Amino acid sequence: MKPLNILLIGNGGREHALAWKIKQSSICGTLYTAPGNAGTAALAQNLQLAVDDFEKLGLFCKQNDIELVVVGPELPLVKGLRDYFEGDPDLKKIPLVGPGKAGARLEGSKDFSKQFMLRHHIPTAKSKTFHTGETEQALAYINQCKAPIVLKADGLAAGKGVIITEDKEEAGREITAMLSGDKFGEAGKKVLIEEFLKGIELSVFVLTDGTHYVILPEAKDYKRIGDGDTGPNTGGMGAVSPVAFADMAFMQKVEERVIKPTIRGLRQEGIDYRGFIFIGLMNVGGNPYVIEYNVRMGDPETQVVMPRIKNDLVELLFAAATGNMKNHTIEIDQQCAVTVVMASGGYPGDFEKGKVISGLNTINDALVFHAGTKTEFNNVLTNGGRVLTITGMNKDIATARQKAYAGVARLNWEGVYFRKDIGLDLLTYQKIN
Ligand code: AMP
Ligand code: GLY
DSSP states (O other): OOOEEEEEEEOSHHHHHHHHHHHTOTTEEEEEEEEOOTTGGGTSEEOOOOTTOHHHHHHHHHHTTOOEEEEOSSHHHHTTHHHHHHTSTTGGGSOEESOOHHHHHHHHOHHHHHHHHHHTTOOBOOEEEEETTOHHHHHHHHHHSOSSEEEEESSOOTTOOEEEESOHHHHHHHHHHHHTTTTTGGGGSEEEEEOOOOSEEEEEEEEESSSOEEEOOOBEEOOEEETTTEEEEOSOSEEEESOTTOOHHHHHHHIIIIIHHHHHHHHHTTOOOOEEEEEEEEEETTEEEEEEEESSOOTTTHHHHGGGBOSOHHHHHHHHHHTOOTTOOOOBOOSEEEEEEEEOTTTTSOOOOOOBOBOGGGOOSSEEEESSEEEETTEEEEOSSEEEEEEEEESSHHHHHHHHHHHHHHOBOTTOBOOSOTTHHHHHHHHHO
C-alpha cells in the first residue's frame, strides 16, 4: 500500500502517543497534527488549527491531499466533524477515524448511553434521569436512595460532570445547582442519579469499523490528584497496562456481555460507527458493569496502550475507517507499561504556565510524551495542567514503574507535581495472587 498523508486532530499526551505510533508505520506519508504540541512537532508538522474549526480543517485536507483523518478528542466528534466531512463531496471520500454525531452521543449524552445500554441489555448501574423543573422529584428520590449517591450531568462537562457523595444534603445542593443550569449550563440540565457500584475499575478499548473490531490492551487510570486516590478528580494522573485483575475469564465476559452487544446495538440503530470505543468498566465481584462510554482513546491510557501494540497502527486505523477490519487481529506486546503524568503545581485547580522544562534530553530508558507543552526560543515550556507523561516498560510491572519514575526524576520545572504511587496497587495485587 502506498504511504498515506495523515491528519491527526488534538494536542494532548494521547495525540503525542498516537503520533509516535503512527510515525512508526510503513505506510505513514506526511503526518500533520492540529494543533499538536512541542512533542508532536518533533514527529509531525503542527498546524495552527483549532480541533473544532471544521471549515479550516476541511480546507486543509483538500489542499494537502490528506488521505486519512484521525480524531483524538471527543469535542469535534460530539460537534459533528464526521457529519461535516460527509456533507462535502470531496471530504466525504477521506477515510476518518471517529464516529459521527449520532455515535458520539455515547459520550456526549449520559442519558443516551444509559438508554442504549438498557435497550441492548448491557450490564450497567441502575439509574433514573431528572430534567430541569423536576428538582423536587429528584430530591425526594435522593432521600430514598442508599448512599453514596452518584450524580451525572448528561452532557460534556470537562470531566467534572460526575459527583459522588456520602452526604445526601450535598447531593441535593449539587443536583439543584445542576438542574437550574447554574452548574455546567446546558450539560447539567438533565441529570442521572445512579446506583453506586463497588468494585475495581478498568478501561477497555476497541477499534471498530462498525461490524468487526479488535480489542486493544486494557488499562487502569489513576483519576484523583493525590496519592492513595485522594483529592479531586483530574483527567488522569497515570496509567498501567496490562491490568492484573483483567484475566482471560473476565475479558471474555467483557467481550460477550459488553463489546459484542455494543457493536451490534450500534448497527441495529443504524449508526455507522468507525473509530475507537473506550469502555469504562467496574469489575464487581468478577462481573463487568459499564460506567461510561467514550468515543475516543483515553489520556493518559493511550500512553500505555500504544507502546504495547505490535501491529502497524496505520493499517488498523485505515481498515477501521474504510470498513475493512474483518481480517485484522491485534498483536500485543506482553511487557507491562506504566505511565506517570507530570503536572503543573495547582492542577486541577489554577496553575501557572510558561515554566521552562529541564532534563528533556537526558531520558534514554523511558518514553516521554508531551501533553501541555510549547516551544519558545529553543526552550520547551509548560503550557497546560498536565504537561508530560513518562512511560516505562518492562516484563515486570515493578521495573516498568522504576523506569518511568527514573525518567520523572530527571525532569523538572518550577512547581512540578506528580503522583508517587502509580501502579503500586497492582504490584501488591500481583503479589497476593
Ligand atoms: P466519569 O467522569 O464518567 O469518568 O466518572 C468519573 C468516575 O466516577 C469514574 O471513573 C468512576 O470512578 C466513578 N463512577 C462513575 N459512576 C459510578 C458508579 N455508578 N459507581 C461507582 N463509581 C462511579
Ligand atoms: N483518562 C480518562 C479519560 O481519558 O477520559
